[in-house]
Amino acid sequence: MTQDVSDKKDEFDPQDFLPYLLNRAAEESSLEFQQVYKDRYGMLRTEWRVLFHLGNYGEMTAKEIGLRARIHKTKISRSVSKLEERRFLVRSRDDADRRVERLALTSAGQAAYRDLRKVAQAYDAKLAGLFSEEETDLLRKMLRRLAHMD
Amino acid sequence: MTQDVSDKKDEFDPQDFLPYLLNRAAEESSLEFQQVYKDRYGMLRTEWRVLFHLGNYGEMTAKEIGLRARIHKTKISRSVSKLEERRFLVRSRDDADRRVERLALTSAGQAAYRDLRKVAQAYDAKLAGLFSEEETDLLRKMLRRLAHMD
């Protein structure tokens, strides 16, 4: 055993490694949109994600955002502080459980959310345009599966 | 104008935003394999990528790795130093152009590469197993397209 003279039959090209491809595609496809929330609002990625979760689902707690978006609580905490400084959201203590903070976008936050959502939508359409509609649908389905979002 | 009473017709769920899905899928699918090169060899992701490029393509320069893998030169530089410390690669000055360093895996580096490639292959098969063969092929093709790797 272990004479293993030939790695030939293996034929596994690490370039095809799904996590690698996924990372490359994710980075590449994030770049262009990243410029928008960075240049236009000075936001970091996590801040944009928090904003988008609040814009999309309405009032939430930091915990809930973390669970949904799979973001660690320290990142959320810092993002919430930044968004608060910039007057994009306000916090309010939950009277029933005073450990909890309910987070809600201000109207400035909502405006930023709508603006960025519009850009995101257009950008998404551009990416989707690389493929047929069926292919794109399948892609999203597969990505959700890989991300355990289904 | 701008009376814009209804955002209804928009119907764009940021959860479907391709860069978001790609990032979530990339992070999720990287986790398990990350544990392996981290626990088994104490490597960082960039170090693993450099290793895998050298293992896959043979001798290369830092520049070439950076271009192929889209990694910034400072990250490469530091990864190469770490891999050199751990005796996974050796550098040699190119006599034709003495700015350039040719990088090559040592036999220890090659062994690590082969080991990790085996794990990667098995993990890739596991991920691919979530879908049909045609779907997986299409997925890879689409990801390469999104990553501008085609």
Added chain:
DNA sequence: CCTTGTTAGTTACAAAATCAACTATTATCC
């Protein structure tokens, strides 16, 4: 009630990524 455990969120410190400036070498072109 009052110890023990759990949960939401923050903070401090270490590790890593990013960005800019730097060294050394080669290429350009007057």
Added chain:
DNA sequence: GGATAATAGTTGATTTTGTAACTAACAAGG
């Protein structure tokens, strides 16, 4: 040939992330 620019790679300062320990509030069992 000698100034100027370009290139390969490194280093240092700043920013961001990750890890762990922390505070404050609640929960449960005795």
